[in-house]
Amino acid sequence: MKNQGIFNISFLFLFISNFLVFIGFEMLLPILPAYLLSMNASSIQVGLVTSLFTIGAVLIRPFVGYYLIDNQRKSLAICASAALMIITILYPYLNIIWLILLLRLFHGAAWGVSTTANSTIVVDLIPKTRLGEGIGYFSISTTVGAIVAPSIGILIYDSFSFDILIWSSAVLSLLAVILLQFVYSHNNVKRKKKPFRFLDMIYEKDVWFPALLTVITTLGFGAIITFLVLFGKQKEIDHIFLFFLINATVSTLLRPFTGKWYDKKGPWSIIIISAMLGFLSLFILSYTTNDIQLIIAAILFGAGYGTVMPCLQTWTVQKVREEKRGAANATFFSSFDVGVGISAFVLGILAEWISLEMIFRFVSLSFIVVAVLVYKDYINKSKA
Missing domain, CATH: 1.20.1250.20 (MFS general substrate transporter like domains)
Structure with missing residues (x-):
């Protein structure tokens, strides 16, 4: 343009x-x-x-x-x-x-x-x-x-x-x-493309790494949307809506800064730091008993999860040629859906055996896994 x-x-x-x-x-x-x-x-x-x-x-x-x-x-x-x-x-x-x-x-x-x-x-x-x-x-x-x-x-x-x-x-x-x-x-240029194969298109192999990270990251989001309201009732936290409101506000306010950070430094540093904030958010949330602690957890989740997801989407589309952006975006959103589905199913089973506090502590580790995988990818890229 x-x-x-x-x-x-x-x-x-x-x-x-x-x-x-x-x-x-x-x-x-x-x-x-x-x-x-x-x-x-x-x-x-x-x-x-x-x-x-x-x-x-x-x-x-x-x-x-x-x-x-x-x-x-x-x-x-x-x-x-x-x-x-x-x-x-x-x-x-x-x-x-x-x-x-x-x-x-x-x-x-x-x-x-x-x-x-x-x-x-x-x-x-x-x-x-x-x-x-x-x-x-x-x-x-x-x-x-x-x-x-x-x-x-x-x-x-x-x-x-x-x-x-x-x-x-x-x-x-x-x-x-x-x-x-x-x-x-703009009208897309007609290109010679391979015959349609469902299994090839449901998973764009060039973006397998950010897609995997998307699935893992979404486990934390799935825990929030599945159990947070119930957790609030158990802990008698009256203003549980504050978590959603503050999470959205913080992630929105940080977008200008985090987007420029990504464009200048690449995906590695911002995703690692944001993933660690996501870990802290869920860990603090698991101990939350009042509105102040809830607000702190919400701020960290907005800065963490709210930053990781757009970074992963950007990374996904950057890994493919222009004509394959549609397939890359399809893979990204499917990875998000799969992550939410896995989270609801697996955590729903775990909730029969462990407390919601332990659910949040357990799923907080998913952000640690994301940070470690991205750091390993950075090291491999540096050596290459």
């Missing part, structure tokens, strides 16, 4: 569109299980609400990554946001639980297309010399959107109705479609 600035019109419209998509999708997450329970769904069926959307997202991303190699990315993003709107509107009209679960699979697929396409477009819009900084800024739309959306969804559902929640989500998707019309996305 001729303009070496990050905040051009296309970036801003894509940022807002992605923010609306995240709010519209994530605001349904805490409500759909309760909605199915009101329909007398079994515990297995309620669990499938999350599992099926994850499966749909992971399975579709290899196809999206392959498509994005030489096809128009903007049109795919628009179609995905439109699909999210249409699928959302259908929920109140389905009175059979298994039809809702099937719809959830397609909802996850549309989500997988949207997140991959948007993240690939934004990489095209950011100057290569400022990629870390630019992705750091853009990831604010996902971080803040994902954190505020559940509270908005619960508020609308409790104050109004499920139907109002659904239409609110659909309107946000519609606005996202409109905003995407103003995003410039």
Whole structure:
């Protein structure tokens, strides 16, 4: 791009569109299980609400990554946001639980297309010399959107109705479609590409290392979203929402600094230091009994986890050629989904045997593993 600035019109419209998509999708997450329970769904069926959307997202991303190699990315993003709107509107009209679960699979697929396409477009819009900084800024739309959306969804559902929640989500998707019309996305050059192989596309081999780090890092995030509210009730901490609010605020405020740090120094030092902050956050959280300790843990988690994830995404797309950025982004987001899934499953089993305090201490070690692996990679690169 001729303009070496990050905040051009296309970036801003894509940022807002992605923010609306995240709010519209994530605001349904805490409500759909309760909605199915009101329909007398079994515990297995309620669990499938999350599992099926994850499966749909992971399975579709290899196809999206392959498509994005030489096809128009903007049109795919628009179609995905439109699909999210249409699928959302259908929920109140389905009175059979298994039809809702099937719809959830397609909802996850549309989500997988949207997140991959948007993240690939934004990489095209950011100057290569400022990629870390630019992705750091853009990831604010996902971080803040994902954190505020559940509270908005619960508020609308409790104050109004499920139907109002659904239409609110659909309107946000519609606005996202409109905003995407103003995003410039260059036409991809038609390239000769290998025949599609699902197993090859679900895992982009050139980015295996940051993908592995993403899975390990996400274990800590999975512990937070799965057990923090329950932990707060056990410890009688009334303002547990402060953790999510402060985490989002700190990670957002640090993005300009951490993004520039990444672009100047590379991924190694910033990821190692941020991972250690993530370790301290979960370790302190495990001993938390009051709001002050909760705030300290939240600040450290925002600085740690909130910095590591955009750095890993930047590292992922930097490891591939331009035409493979879609596949790289697909691998990154699939690694995130796998990490959350593994965390919920494994830690859910462990929670039957050990306390939540021990859960947080145990999963804090995942950040130590990330720091050690990145340091080892730095040493190997230095020798090479």
